[in-house]
Amino acid sequence: MQAFESPRGYQVVRQASGSDLQARFAEIVGPRRVRSDPSSLAAYGIDATVGYRGYPALAVFPTTAAAAASALALAGSLGLAVTARGGGTSLAAGATPLDGSIVICTELIDQPLVVDPDALSVRCGAGVKTAQIDAAAAEFDLFLAPDPGARAISVIGGNVATNAGGALGLAYGVIRHHVLGLEYATVNGHIHHVRRGGADEGMVDLLIGSEGTLGLITAVDLALLPAPPRRHSLVARCVDAAAAARATIALLERGFLPARIEFMDDVAVRAVQAARDRGLDLSVGAYLLIEFVGRGSRPQRQVEAALQALQGTGGIDAEKVAGQRERSYWEARHAITSSLARVxxxxxxxxxxxxxxxxxxxxxxxxxxxxxxxxxxxxxxxxxxxxxxxxxxxxxxxxxxxxxxxxxxxxxxxxxxxxxxxxxxxxxxGRVKRDHLEAAFDADTLAVFQRLRDAADPGAVLNRPLQWVGR
The missing domain is CATH 3.30.70.2740 (Alpha-Beta Plaits)
Known part of the structure; x- marks a missing residue:
């Protein structure tokens, strides 16, 4: 058992025989979309979190909301725990399955993907990759503001389930602020549609960030924004990480609102530079990357003003960057996670x-x-x-x-x-922070969470054993 695991003694309630179980799910999604071979179960027994592994009984791949709902209902009727999985990019072991559970993968629910440029919105299946939404929106000079770092491979259902954000959260908020409506399946096999502005609006916010514990998200309606035509960046070299934090506070307190302020310390810089020479200064204690966006000359004026403000902040050396240098700095920031194995x-x-x-x-x-x-x-x-x-x-x-x-x-x-x-x-x-819930939330709040879970999932089917103590 690895050091990060803290088993709670959860058990699958009961199991059908392996071949019978596979056949019953195959009746719903087709035999090619139920996997029980060791290599597939090994792949779907992990997500992107190092140090965690589960041993599921089956991985099931519905292609429609109806199939997902039926698979979920079957698992519930058999007393089998279900782990909902999107793109498998969780960094909190949120998609690491319980041993013996059923992994329901939404990655093939990749339809529809329809942009409505007049309504500034997009409707997409839960398995649509975040980058695919970006590409579809860009055809109309629109964009989806939340930009999680794994957007090339993460799927929108998972983004919503974790309330993902990204670098643009400072100016545009996280995914919660852009969800217009949701379609989701419940453990009784029903499919529900909830939207902002309706009597059921509260369910929208309950489902966002619920990590697959209240229902399985199958489709999402999202707000899009006009793409900013101009971007201007500056880079600040900081004597240490605390200086970078103080500079961030100083900028925001003076009324600046960049699209993004990103940060990387000396350990991250060394890892990125070891992976590929990007011209980063290894003597720097930390970097700040700051971007302003907008129309006309406004972003450039903001950069000039921010430079002046930063020069009066201790331990900071800032400059404007453009062209390839600008791209190189932002590429370095995005490359941190994949470069850390160098350390x-x-x-x-x-x-x-x-x-x-x-x-x-x-x-x-x-x-x-x-x-x-x-x-x-x-x-x-x-x-x-x-x-x-x-x-x-x-x-x-x-x-x-x-x-x-x-x-x-x-x-x-x-x-x-x-x-x-x-x-x-x-x-x-996910599993990573499960042991800290009682320190983070008071007993009354945890009791409310528990009652919500019990109401939505009385059989403790959906992801509950991954995150909660007892029933």
Missing amino acids: RPGKIGEDICLPRTRLPDAVDRIKQIAAELDLPIALFGHIGDGTLHPNVLYDPLDEDQRARAAAALGRIAETSIELGGVLSGEHGL
């Missing part, structure tokens, strides 16, 4: 979100945790809206490093809570 072979990430005024304290404490536990922690994220992604780097084959990494995760979570922050800015809770 250590394993990583486990947090995505805490804090009040901006507490960011300097937070980054200092995380650096102290790294020093005390003698493990590198790459620190980066959407610092403009308070979201940090501390990634603890370790060797999964080293038992002592695994234990220290688990301890680091716990201390980072405690730090966020102590400083008035939350456990998750956009990745969700």
